[in-house]
Amino acid sequence: MTTTEEPTRSDDVQTRPPRFERPPWPPAGPRRLLGDLGATYAANGLIGLIFSATGPVAVILAAGSAGGLSPQQMASWISGVFFLNGILTALASWLYRQPLAFFWTIPGTIIVSGSLTHLSWPEVLGAFLVTGLLILALGLTGRVRQVMAMLPMPIVMAMVAGVFLKFGTDLVRAVGTDAAVAVPMVVAFVALASRAALGRWMPPILGALLVGAAAVAVTGRFHPTGSGTPWIAAPMFQAPQFTWQAITELVVPLAITVIVVQNGQGAAVLTSAGHKPPMNVGTVLCGVWSLATSAVGAVSTCLTGPTNALLVASGQRTRQYTAAVACGLLAMVVGLFAPLFVQLMLATPVAFVATLGGLAMLRALQGSFVAAFSSRHTLGALVTFLVTVSNMQFLNIGAAFWGLIAGLLVSRVMESGDFRKE
Numbered sequence: 001m002t003t004t005e006e007p008t009r010s011d012d013v014q015t016r017p018p019r020f021e022r023p024p025w026p027p028a029g030p031r032r033l034l035g036d037l038g039a040t041y042a043a044n045g046l047i048g049l050i051f052s053a054t055g056p057v058a059v060i061l062a063a064g065s066a067g068g069l070s071p072q073q074m075a076s077w078i079s080g081v082f083f084l085n086g087i088l089t090a091l092a093s094w095l096y097r098q099p100l101a102f103f104w105t106i107p108g109t110i111i112v113s114g115s116l117t118h119l120s121w122p123e124v125l126g127a128f129l130v131t132g133l134l135i136l137a138l139g140l141t142g143r144v145r146q147v148m149a150m151l152p153m154p155i156v157m158a159m160v161a162g163v164f165l166k167f168g169t170d171l172v173r174a175v176g177t178d179a180a181v182a183v184p185m186v187v188a189f190v191a192l193a194s195r196a197a198l199g200r201w202m203p204p205i206l207g208a209l210l211v212g213a214a215a216v217a218v219t220g221r222f223h224p225t226g227s228g229t230p231w232i233a234a235p236m237f238q239a240p241q242f243t244w245q246a247i248t249e250l251v252v253p254l255a256i257t258v259i260v261v262q263n264g265q266g267a268a269v270l271t272s273a274g275h276k277p278p279m280n281v282g283t284v285l286c287g288v289w290s291l292a293t294s295a296v297g298a299v300s301t302c303l304t305g306p307t308n309a310l311l312v313a314s315g316q317r318t319r320q321y322t323a324a325v326a327c328g329l330l331a332m333v334v335g336l337f338a339p340l341f342v343q344l345m346l347a348t349p350v351a352f353v354a355t356l357g358g359l360a361m362l363r364a365l366q367g368s369f370v371a372a373f374s375s376r377h378t379l380g381a382l383v384t385f386l387v388t389v390s391n392m393q394f395l396n397i398g399a400a401f402w403g404l405i406a407g408l409l410v411s412r413v414m415e416s417g418d419f420r421k422e
Contacts, residue, residue: 019142019280020142020278020280020281020284021096021276021278021279021280021281023095023096023097023278024096024097027094027095027097028094028097028321033094033322033325036318036319036321036322037319037322037325037326038315038319038322040314040315040323041315041319041320041322041323041326042322042323042326044310044311044312044313044314044315044320044323044326044327045311045322045323045324045325045326045327045330046326046327046330047203047310047313048101048307048308048310048311048323048324048327049327049330049331049334050203050205050206051203051205051206051306051307051310052082052103052304052307052331053082053334053341056103056104056106056360057078057341057345058345058353058354058356058357058360059106059109059110059167059357059360060074060077060078060081060104060109061074061342061345061353061357062113062167062170062353062354062357063109063110063112063113063116064077064113065353066113066116066117067112067113067116067117067121067124068116069116069121071339071342071343072236072339073121073236073238073297074342075233075338075339075341075342075343076233076234076235076236076238076296076297076298076338077296077297077298077299078298078334078335078338078341078342079233079235079296079298079335079336079338079339080235080292080293080295080296080297080298080335081103081104081293081298081299081301081335082103082331082332082334082335082338083233083331083332083334083335083336083338084289084292084293084296084298084301084335085102085103085104085289085293085301085328085331086327086328086329086330086331086332086334086335087328087332088102088285088289088301088328089101089102089103089324089325089327089328089331090324090325090328090329090332091328092282092285093321093322093324093325093328094321094325096278096321097318097321098270098275098276098277098320098321098324099270099275099308099311099312099320099321099323099324100270100277100278100282100303100308100321100324101266101303101304101307101308101311101324101327101328102282102285102286102289102301102302102303102304103301103302103304103307103331104293104298104299104300104301104302104304105254105257105258105261105262105299105300105301105302106262106364107160107163107164107257107261107262108253108254108257108258108262108299108300108302109299110163110164110166110167111163111250111253111254111257111400112124112250112254112299114163114391114399114400115246115249115250119243119245119246119249119250120241121238121297122238122239122240122241123240123241123242123243123245123246124246124250125238125239125240125241125294125297126240126241126242126243126246126247127246127247127249127250127251127254128240128250128254128290128293128294128298128299128300129240129242129291129294130242130247130251131250131251131254131255131258131290131294131300132287132288132289132290132291132293132294132300133287133291134251134255134287135255135258135259135283135286135287135290135300136284136287136288136290136291137287138255138259138283138287139280139281139282139283139284139285139286139287140284142280144259144263144279144280144283151256151260151404151408152376152377152380152408152411152418152419153260153264153371154371154372154373154374154375154376154377154378154380154381155372155377155380155381155384155404155407155408155411156256156260156261156404157261157367157368157369157371157372157381158368158372158373158380158381158382158384158385158388158403158407159253159256159384159385159388159400159403159404159407160257160261160364160368160372161365161368161369161372161385161388162384162385162386162387162388162389162399162400162403163388163400164364164365164368165365165389167357167358167365168358168362168365170354170357170358171186171354171355171357171358171359171362172358173354174350174351174354174355174358175355177351178349178350178351180215180219181212181215181216181219181221181349181351181352181355182212182351182352182354182355184211184212184214184215185208185209185211185212185215185352185355185356185359186208186355186359187211188204188207188208188210188211188212189204189205189207189208189359190204191207192204192207192208204359205356205359205360208355208356208359209356212348212352212355212356213348213352216348216349216352221348221349221352222347222348223347230339231337231339231340232336232337232339233335233336233337233338233339234339235296236296236297237295237296238295238296238297240294248401249401252401252404253400253401253404254299254300255300256404257300257302258286258290258300258301258302259283259286262302262303262304262305263279263282263283263286263302263303265304265305266302266303266304266305266308267279267282267303268305269305269308269309269312270308270312273312273317273320274317275312275317275320277303282303285301286300286301286302286303289301306364307327308324311323311324311327372384372385376415376418377407377411377415377418378415379410379411379414379415380407380408380410380411380412380414380415381407381411382407383403383406383407383410383411384403384404384406384407385403385407386403387399387402387403387406387407388400388403
């Protein structure tokens with residue numbers, strides 16, 4: 001009996017998928033990489049980078065300004081999320097031979113902007129570091145998918161919708177208070193987004209950026225300061241401060257936005273395009289890179305959804321990895337010139353950044369509402385949303401965390417059947 005059972009157990013072990021996904025071997029050599037790279041993939045990589053460097057950067061600037069960060073601190077943040085994540089994007093995409101664009105968690109950035117009203121910057125940096133350790137630990141367990149399934153997606157997305165809502169209302173306020181800048185940007189965005197042919201010619205958010213820049217110039221509202229500011233990035237290595245208030249308030253929501261919201265969205269985009277993203281390895285990489293980016297004052301790394309969607313928008317599936325490699329290399333260039341980039345953006349009116357950030361978040365806000373209220377856990381999602389937008393604090397912990405807790409409790413008590421359907 002023993003001799004006949006041993007091969008069976010051995011075969012089972014051999015056919016069991018590895019906990020950590022291995023890349024194809026050997027990696028693509030320079031000749032294959034250049035052969036796979038064509039105009040279509042280079043253009044997709046450029047468009048993906050342009051998207052990341054416009055609206056999402058406006059989100060960082062809005063969060064940093066609300067928290068009273070200096071231009072140098074914001075430049076270090078932007079340098080970290082582009083240069084370090086650009087390295088990861090290029091390397092991971094090359095090794096796994098599929099598009100794997102890693103940038104930063106936008107909902108996490110918005111959560112941080114609310115916390116900066118009552119937490120010091122060193123405390124936030126301490127939370128960034130602990131978040132990186134938590135993401136790394138979860139990744140090393142090899143059970144990321146099980147962790148993602150523990151939180152109902154409607155409740156998580158209701159928290160995201162509550163966090164994103166401010167960007168929508170700021171967009172509306174910008175139109176009302178500075179129509180000369182905001183209205184042309186909105187018109188350009190709508191015109192490009194409503195016509196597929198125009199949108200392929202120029203991404204709507206880029207069109208809004210260019211029209212807004214022209215409006216700022218025509219109205220004489222561009223006021224650069226700090227002419228002696230260096231153009232090349234000099235990342236600020238900043239000492240973290242560890243407090244229970246910051247750790248309790250930020251670490252779990254940040255980790256959720258990375259693992260559940262952003263990585264889940266990125267995985268869904270890539271899977272629908274025919275790729276098989278390495279989620280366990282990807283989570284480990286997000287943890288390691290989050291530790292590195294926290295050292296220069298940057299929010300946690302994630303597998304981004306929108307940028308990956310742009311990278312797989314066209315072309316042959318087997319060659320789309322070159323678009324991500326190109327995007328990563330271009331991101332490193334943006335990271336090198338982050339101080340110049342920040343200086344130019346901060347010289348524009350407040351309405352310019354608010355409008356750009358709001359337009360960039362419109363689809364994400366729409367998607368979060370649809371995901372939160374279209375199927376199950378709708379009452380729990382509503383409670384989560386209301387608590388999150390209330391901006392309440394309890395035990396010095398912010399509303400995003402309490403929104404999740406309240407929504408889960410309400411849904412568990414009043415929508416228990418929805419949990420059994422999962």
